[in-house]
Amino acid sequence: MNTRQFLFAIATLVTLSASCMGPDTPSLQLDASSAEVGGDAGIDWPPAPDFAGIKTWLNSPPLSLAGLKGKIVVVDFWTYSCVNCIRTLPYLRTWHEAYSDLGLVIVGVHRPEFDFEKVESNVQEALAREGITWPIALDNESATWDAYHNRYWPRKFLIDHLGRIRRDVIGEGQYAETEAWIRELLTESGVDVSQIPLGPSAGPAPVRHRITRELYAGTRWALGNYIGNAPFSSATGFSEPDIYRDDEFYLHGDWRLTPESAIHARETSGFDDFFSLVYRAASVNVVVAPGRALPVTLLVTHADEPIPIALRGTDVVLDDSGQTVLIVDRPRMYSVIAAGNVHTGKLRVYAKSEGLTLHTFTFGR
Structure with a gap:
């Protein structure tokens, strides 16, 4: 059975609604008939592909699945500016702290979505900020990503002590089930987990309101006042429309588009240029990079006023004049509305520094 065939056979838990999809990876059709915990007898579980093409490991010497045989391994595909990935980190941290001494090894396979996520120092800073201490493999060439035929962030493959894939969890959620599977696999390997208390689950499922979808900048996608997929590398003046459409954002002023970003194309004395949108969500995050200047100050408004404290994201601060601003000092995700x-x-975000780079907006309930 080859790698592509065995992935068709995995009993899979699929939670696609809370994940980011890689745009350039071939589609993978999965058998979504999730087996119940303890109901796996007689299933021919496939061997897991080894880590491939990893040139840099963080928090660990180089690892291989052969060297980890006898351990329970969680292979977690993630990238540090993905909001869906960030929201899974507290659960990964809990499992690492509870079970690593009993034979659980979490390996974060960091496959970048944007070029700035390929920079090792940026990833190291994210690990420190998020308190990530488990092994991280930098999959900048997507070799391990491709070996697993993956196309989602986050995605977790649970591998048993014999090196076989036993569970495949796509996206956020199902934390209690995933921990139960970890405990089951540890028990199968001969470890007593009865004295380890269960970690927190996600709690009751929230009411599912429709929210704005993830929005990307750049020529791969269409903006509210730009149709994507056209050559578009020179600086161009954009104008804000009178009417905003749902699930789109708009540029105003001078911006240059690359395949994955919109770059502010001039230096201005005031906050004349901006990107803006009408959103429906409980939280709004923006992935931006500062460009040449460090740090960069962005003016942010809600309904053309400073963001009220009840809506203010964790990265928004007040300046001396009482305006709400973001201080962008490195490429990452910034919390604007919470x-x-x-x-x-x-929401409007104003820039005056040339080179400020917008990548994406993400939204939460």
Whole structure:
């Protein structure tokens, strides 16, 4: 059975609604008939592909699945600016702390979505910021990603002590089930986990309001006032429209588009140029990079006013004049709106520094 064939046979838990999809990876059709914990007898579980093409390991010497045989391994595909990945980290941290001494090894396979995520120092800073201490493999060439025929962030493959894939979890959620599977696999390997208390689950499922989908900048995608997929490398003046459409954002002023970003194309004395959108969500995050200047200050408004404290994201601060601003000092995801409920709002982010680079907006309930 080859690698592609065995992935068709895995009993899989699929939670696609809370994941990011890689745009350039061939589609993978999976058998989504998830077997119950303890109901796996007689299934011919496939061997897991080894880590491939990894030139840099963080928090660990180089690892191989052959060297980890006898351990329970969670292979976690992630990237540090992905909001869906970030929201899974507290659960990974809990499992690492609870079970690593009993034979669980979490290996984060960091496959970048954007070029700045290929920079080792940026990943190291993210590990320190998020408190990640388990092994991280930098999969900058996508070799391990391709070996698993993956196309989602985050995605977790649970591998038993014999090196076989036993579970495949796509996206956020199913934390209690995943921990139960980890405990089951540890028990199968001869480890007593009865004295280890269960970690926190995600709690009751929230009411599912429709929220704005993830929005990307750049020529691979269409913006509200730009149709994607056209050569578009020179600086161009954009104008804000009178009417905003759902699930789109808009540029105003001078911007240059690359395949994966919109770059502010001039230095201005005031906050004349901006990107903006009408959103429906409880939280709004933006992935931006500072460009040449460090740090870069962005003015952010909600309904053309400073963001109210009840809506203010964790990265928004007040300047001396009482305006709400973001201080962008490295390429990463910044929290702009963090409310307790899904709501509709109009957000503008103003730039005056040339080179400020916008990659994506993400939204949460």
